[in-house]
Amino acid sequence: MKKIALIILGIVILSGAVLYFVFRNKGSEPELWEVKKGSVAREISETGTVKVSEKINVGFKNSGRVKTIDVKVGDSVRKGQRISSLDSDQIAIELNEARAALEIAKADYLKLLAGSSGEERNLALVAVSNAEKSFANAKQSLADIESSAKEDTENAYENAIDDLEDAELKTYNALVVAKEVKLNYFFYDDQESLVVLENFASIQKLYNSLSASVSISETGSFNDVEKSLLDARTFLFDISGNLDSIRAMSETVKYRNVVSSAYKTSLDNHKAYLNTARNNIISAQQDISAVKVSNTKSINTAKSAVDSAEATLNTAKYQLLLTEANPTEESKSLYIAKISQAEARTLLLQNKLGDGELRSPADGKVVEVNKRIGEIAQPTDYIVSIMPSGPFQVEVDIYEEDIVEVEEGNPAVINIPAFPGKDFLGRVVSIDPAEKLIDGVVYYRIKIDLDQPEENMKPGMTADVIIQTLKKENVLVVPRSALKIEGGITKVRVNVNGRIEERQIKTGLFGEDYVEVISGISEGEKVEI
Structure with a gap:
């Protein structure tokens, strides 16, 4: 009887072990996420303090010759109103060139997808023949x-x-x-x-x-x-x-x-x-x-x-092969990268051209004008000083690694514990160029203008601030958890008809939860997360 009991006990233990591993493996199957278009935002969170509004010193981000001064001391200004501008003719020329380069890059990519014509193949054959003779x-x-x-x-x-x-x-x-x-x-x-x-x-x-x-x-x-x-x-x-x-x-x-x-x-x-x-x-x-x-x-x-x-000769042979074969994923990625590069330069020049116009960060009154038309303005120069009409601002100290992403005009969401459940909106109106040491760590002070402060808001109140430094919409995104980064190469695991394959991708903007994907996967594909 003891022998039979031991055998039954062994069977029970073995069955339990099998069921454990079966259900454990079943529960550990990776979750799949469908690649789709969405928004990616990069945010910086810090804690600041409500302060009585102070004079805002406004200057250009880039150096240049002052073309216009649109206000004088005593003028009332509205948020977003232009108050000065730089001579940006050269930047406008460069922007037109960049837009043309972008169109060429897009045309080259479409040409790649369409394949080569008979005439192009004949030209490639002639090029190979000439190269062989040479x-x-x-x-x-x-x-x-x-x-x-x-x-x-x-x-x-x-x-x-x-x-x-x-x-x-x-x-x-x-x-x-x-x-x-x-x-x-x-x-x-x-x-x-x-x-x-x-x-x-x-x-x-x-x-x-x-x-x-x-x-x-x-x-x-x-x-x-x-x-x-x-x-x-x-x-x-x-x-x-x-x-x-x-x-x-x-x-x-x-x-x-x-x-x-x-x-x-x-x-x-x-x-x-x-x-x-x-x-x-x-x-x-x-x-x-x-x-x-x-x-x-x-x-x-x-x-x-x-x-x-x-x-x-090798180049000519390669070009001939390109005319005879369908475009490879590598060649597609290369042309897409060229388009992205051209888009980045166009966007950079657009921003630079936009930065050539100085706009008021808040409603208020002009109290100082420190430059004249024709003078050279440096990024450290204050062109105009404005006293905001709103009673309160929020001052926040931003860590040195984060300050490089913060720009005047960035939107912010402010939560003040004294007003639970209510989010206040605002924008960054100034960034102090001088550093501030706190416990041996470098910070930079910024000011955020509150759009609609509460009447019973008091100076000194604590404010939890989220600053949105960059945002891209309608781009391909995947969760950050889907990325596998090894040796500087970013990969994802793609489910192709039930079979998992690793694929290298090129990424763009990293947000808190999602990452922009520039190339390597397509909308509708499923990746492991």
Whole structure:
């Protein structure tokens, strides 16, 4: 009985485990969210304080020359009324150019989707054919230049060997003359004979070394020739010095009238011959160096031409493939990115053009005008100061990382705990350019003008503020929870007919809950969240 009870208990435990895992897995199936168009807003939340309204200093965001001053001290102004403007002619020109570039980008994308015409394909075929001919010509030109360079190099070294052989011959002739002078005149045991004997022995030794070096160069490598040239240059210099010493001995008192003038002249002539041979050796070295430099430059230029021609051919082949194939997702994404870039520049210039007009942030009265027409205004300059007509403002300290997103005119929703359940609307009317340290952290103070304050509102009341810094409407959105960011690449998991595939996307504006999607997925697709 105990055995049967244990078996039943085991079955119950196993069944419970199976049911646990089945229901746990069933409950953990990922939730799907359908991609659709919606709004994305970026908001900043902070806590501020209600204050009695103070003078608002208003200035331009960008520098420029003041074109108009539309108010004077004492004038009453309404919120949104233009009070000054900058000369924006150049920005208007740039904006027109940006709009034209945007239209071109859109047209190129439509052309990509429509595919290539027969005429475009024929043009692409011609481009490939021309590129193939250019590539073949460039390769043949490289081969010709390399062949010519080889021939020039061989000629330079052959000429150098000729110069070496000539130097060897001139050295031998000098050795013969030195020997005859020694045998005919300097055969005594005097100092002059010892000097002549020593220099003759030196010439003979140098000649043997030169002769051996020349023999190696005649059958060796180019490096052997260059070494032989270097050796010959030194040997010839030393042998010339030896002849000088022998010639000097022939002019001593003892031998001046003994050595014949013919031998003296012969010594002088052979020294000149050796100097000429040495100059020829130096010229041969310079010729070889010049040929090397010239050949390297010509070959490198020809190789660059081959690489360029090959790149042109590959581009032409790629363009031909584009005319024959449907546009890929990569090419679509590229053209969409170009459109987005053009849209961003257009929007930037539109904003910059709009920033060229200074408008009153609130109803009030002008109390100061600090610039004149024609003067240069900087972003730090206050053009006009306005005393708002509303009794209260809200002052808020914004963290330094958030202040870069806040602009004058941003809408705000204010909740004051003293008035529960009621939201007050307002707009940012000023941003203090000076930083403020709070517990070692940098903040910047902004002022928000309240649209309709309560009559019994008091200065010093706490105000919870939400500032809307940026908003995009009618754009593709997905929840932030759908994003998978790895290594700087943003992906989502898309359900395609019950099969999950990871897909890279390009994102735009990040909101509190949702993210704008620029490319990578389409409206109606479903993603895991």
